[in-house]
Amino acid sequence: MLGAIGLDETRESAYRALVAVGAADVADLAHRLSLPESETERALRGLERQGLAARSSARGGRWVAAPPRVALGALLTQQRHELEQAELAAVLLAEEYRAEAAEPAVHDLVEVVTGASAVAHRFHQLRLGATDEVCALVTGGPGAVTGMDDEAEERASIRGASYRMVIEREVLWLPAGIAELSAALRRDERVRTVERVPTELVIADRSLAMVPLTGPDTEPAALVVHASGLLESLMALFETVWKDALPLRLGGGGRGIVEEGLGPDGTDLEILSLLLAGMTDASVAKQLELGLRTVQRRVKGLMGLTGVTTRLQLGWHAYERGWVARRPGQ
Structure with a gap:
């Protein structure tokens, strides 16, 4: 102490x-x-x-x-x-x-960091130094650059930094994936999901970025990109992926809370969000520690609530009713 x-x-x-x-x-x-x-x-x-x-x-x-x-x-x-x-x-x-x-040379706009320890330290430093916003593309594999880090995110959030993160659907299958994502959503971080992200990437305050240079079977190395046209391109890449990704909605402790009996409760929204992210009924049941029949019964209830006969129609109605809507700033 x-x-x-x-x-x-x-x-x-x-x-x-x-x-x-x-x-x-x-x-x-x-x-x-x-x-x-x-x-x-x-x-x-x-x-x-x-x-x-x-x-x-x-x-x-x-x-x-x-x-x-x-x-x-x-x-x-x-x-x-x-x-x-x-x-x-x-x-x-x-x-x-x-x-x-003020007028940097080309070789000053990027730096190469090699070695697992050096890459991890630089990445941690970048996130802890963020004061405005951290944007990240996260893969489901053991990445050299991105990943969920509660300590760094909480300390950055204390300084007012917000988080936007696009994850591959594979992240949902990781042992602690749902728990970590639920914790991120409780911190008011915004998370979206896609089938595949084009690359691992993290950008801090739109002024500094990190991307991996090597694959999983080689020594970790990353490229640190300072303010430049390349950084603007990486930011544009993130925004494109973010725009096309599906918002992830998890209960975050809201299970079983029915909104005046007129709509889906927190567990319904978790199930719907994970199904729309590409998971099967069995996978959703396992991740949320529910019975398979419970998941199927709730999906049937949502279909009855919206008056549809197929899950494709259910997804469309969920979007129209704002249950998974991509509202501005979400």
Whole structure:
């Protein structure tokens, strides 16, 4: 918890123990922490350097904790000052970078990242840095670029970044596919589905993009594309796929809630959305943990509700009634 101000786990434990007991010698504290005395003494000396502990003048050989409000407050103030200095340095570097890149050379518009660790780090960095919008095309395979990442998406959403994602239908078949997509929809992310996406792709704030360069059996590598005509083309590709994709609607906890008895409930909409995405009755039943007969009964109920005799007609009526409509901005 106190790692943000420079305390490792051992020092934090030692400080908490000192706060709890008031004063303790090395042997007593080592016993309380289940640590060797040498390691305990090193932790105490570290706390002493940070102003969090001191040798007791009244009780020889004992250590006492500095008052948390004063000692920790000082460290927090120092940390804030250092962060402010770092932010200032980042602003100055950004200004310098923009000045240098006012007329970028062609080779500065793209960069190649190789290696699984480097690709993953760059991808994570790109998504965490988004402040406006993240657009992604997601395949059902083990991609080197895109994928659902709850931590990155939640942290980006805190800063106000929105998400638009087009997934291949194969993603729905993944073991955790439905659960992860439901979580994304609960975060107000917009998800659509198609049979196949042309490539994996992620674009942050319409200013930076990543696309894979290699296949699944070779060393991961990705192309990072900066603002340029190529980036505009990638954005246009995403918008084209997005326009033709079918919005995905899952219950997100709304199962069993009937809207005044006049329309389909949350489970009905989940079933309908997955069927229109290309899944079979059996697959839908498995994904939603429902019985096959339950799925078929609900589909029959939807057909009766809309007054149709075929599932093709049901899909058309669902579109017309707004159950799966591609409304502007959806």
